Amino acid sequence: MADPLRIVLVSSRNPLNIGAAARAMSNFGFTDLRVVNPYEVAYQEARSAVRSHYILGQSQQCSTVAEATVGCTLVVGTTAVGNRDLHVPLYRLETGAELLREHLASGAKAALLFGSEKFGLSNAEMSHCQWLMRIPTRAEHGSMNLGQAVAVCLYEMRRQAAAVNQPAFEKPPVASSDERERLTSILMELLIESGYAQERTLESTELKLRRLIHRINIASNDAEALLGMLRHILWKMRRTR
Amino acid sequence: MADPLRIVLVSSRNPLNIGAAARAMSNFGFTDLRVVNPYEVAYQEARSAVRSHYILGQSQQCSTVAEATVGCTLVVGTTAVGNRDLHVPLYRLETGAELLREHLASGAKAALLFGSEKFGLSNAEMSHCQWLMRIPTRAEHGSMNLGQAVAVCLYEMRRQAAAVNQPAFEKPPVASSDERERLTSILMELLIESGYAQERTLESTELKLRRLIHRINIASNDAEALLGMLRHILWKMRRTR
Structure with missing residues (x-):
């Protein structure tokens, strides 16, 4: 069965980040990875890494965002900046993940885009997105490491609101x-x-x-x-x- | 004013991970970092990194968990394994972060411990913890990269439940x-x-x-x-x- 959420890394430059993204995908149970126009050496280096090799092994390399998002009925971009003239709705991750989950629950496929380490998604790349989401980082230091940003977004996708205040561990009986x-x-x-x-x-x-x-x-x-x-x-x- | 949540990295081996932890702290607005028994070369290398240098610059190196958690009225450990005989309550991150926020809201100080990349927290290190929390990763691949685990935990600490379903962006008026x-x-x-x-x-x-x-x-x-x-x-x- 195809994984309903596709992760798309656009113009990634660092093999450690590509590997870290794949590891976070494995941690949180996502398998569909596409890599657009990566720095070739980085991609090959990441593919040779031991952990999460099954995800990188089956990942697809694409030359355009359009190719990477084929078959998706929703394309969502991530951005660190909130003040750029974005032309599309920008949601906080908490809200965006909920909208994504609703879309996936209907059986449709979606893509989540992450831009390059240095510049994020370009305006041209963002024009493929129906909307954008932003991890609620500090305004003074908004830009996250790529691997960490992927991990945080995928955690939020898997987060269970109902798990709050439900102890997973029963307290032992207190002394009489x-x-x-x-x-x-x-x-x-x-x-x-x-x-x-x-x-x-x-x-x-x-x-x-x-x-x-x-x-x-x-x-x-x-x-x-x-x-x-x-x-x-x-x-x-x-x-x- | 002292940062109420202290991040404690125990026996970290990789300078990139120490640097990534500091970067996530800066992203989410935490400043109090202590490093217990790090691989010395890794610590020095991380301190020389450009990003988040102010956090690493003021971080303290300690030789024991006890020293690193001085002044904290709550010590919480992180673990990837759910089936070890843990002796203390284990919560999912969603619950644990809520308990941590409640503790910090009272004005008290808390420490959040992360173990080494390879082995996590040892039983001896865990014995300093009142309770543990676990990021809800897959059972088949539970262990996260250290920098990513720190980022996910700190995101959850800053997460605003109220932000769900509150669009940050007003939709433009539709065509008449x-x-x-x-x-x-x-x-x-x-x-x-x-x-x-x-x-x-x-x-x-x-x-x-x-x-x-x-x-x-x-x-x-x-x-x-x-x-x-x-x-x-x-x-x-x-x-x-």
């Missing part, structure tokens, strides 16, 4: 009152044994200690482990007295 | 009925002039054309531009007849 009591009493014995707790402050020390132990957020199994350690320390202290 | 009528009539003149529309099909052709023109989603200024082009074509056709 009786476990806390056993902790309190063994610590008291240690404090007495060590001379920290004196006869006349015994009661107030125990009160402070009990409050402290009941405030702590400690898991049941951690309390048991700690009890074992404290018991051993107490045993050793009494033995060597 | 009278503009569409002018388009229809000049196209009809062209079709007659070119011989496409014959006397006996004139009415049905005009009906088809009008329906087509009124279906098209075209902006007002684009309709005007098109009208100008069509007028010129008509003028030329009549002149050279």
Whole structure:
């Protein structure tokens, strides 16, 4: 089955960036890569890299954006600049990714274009795009590394809004009152044994200690482990007295 | 004012990755970088890079995770593996970033740890973390490039849920009925002039054309531009007849 989202790198110059783009595609489960007019040495060098070789191996080299976007019913460009006269709608990545997902959900194919490291997409390349999107970087340093920009966009495509606030890990049960009591009493014995707790402050020390132990957020199994350690320390202290 | 989120790179080996992490920090507006036990040559090489030099220039080199996380009331680790016995809660990035934002909103400081390129965070390094988070990559290829992982996490920290479905660009007004009528009539003149529309099909052709023109989603200024082009074509056709 053809991958519905095609990644198109236009005029990339750096083999590390082409390789990094392919790696991010593999990380997030995209396979359709086209490379327009790359610096030939860079493309060949990237193809020989070990990681993600299956994506680069099946990638297609094209000479024009039109050729690279054949069969796509939506073509989206990426840009770092927000103030250029863009002629087409510009969305933040959060919005653009949602629009892309809606388009792909209908079974249609789309292309996502990334321009050259130095200049981004040219006006001529942008004229193939229905709209553009922008990663919300700082105005003072908007231009991202190409491989990082691809990774961020593909992450946003795979992001699950529903995953927020759904812990993937169940917290272990917290210590019970009786476990806390056993902790309190063994610590008291240690404090007495060590001379920290004196006869006349015994009661107030125990009160402070009990409050402290009941405030702590400690898991049941951690309390048991700690009890074992404290018991051993107490045993050793009494033995060597 | 101190940056509330500190980025900690542990045992990084590749100067390009350290530089890429600093660049992503600059892109998304983070400044506090600490590097634990880096490969010395890599660290020095990264510091000499041009971009984001202000971040690397003020970064601190530490020898332990404990030293790198001094002053932080929350320490969060990143991991690519979900099946290791982790001892601490593991959240997806979407959830983890939300928890981090809540912590930072209270004015407290937090550290976000990234492990070495080859092995990630060790169990010893993870033991400094209250919890871990994982970028939702494919199970078959979970491990991301370090610079890309930093970029994705920092993007998620800056992501604005409210930005979804809020177009940053106002769509230009669409063409009015009278503009569409002018388009229809000049196209009809062209079709007659070119011989496409014959006397006996004139009415049905005009009906088809009008329906087509009124279906098209075209902006007002684009309709005007098109009208100008069509007028010129008509003028030329009549002149050279």
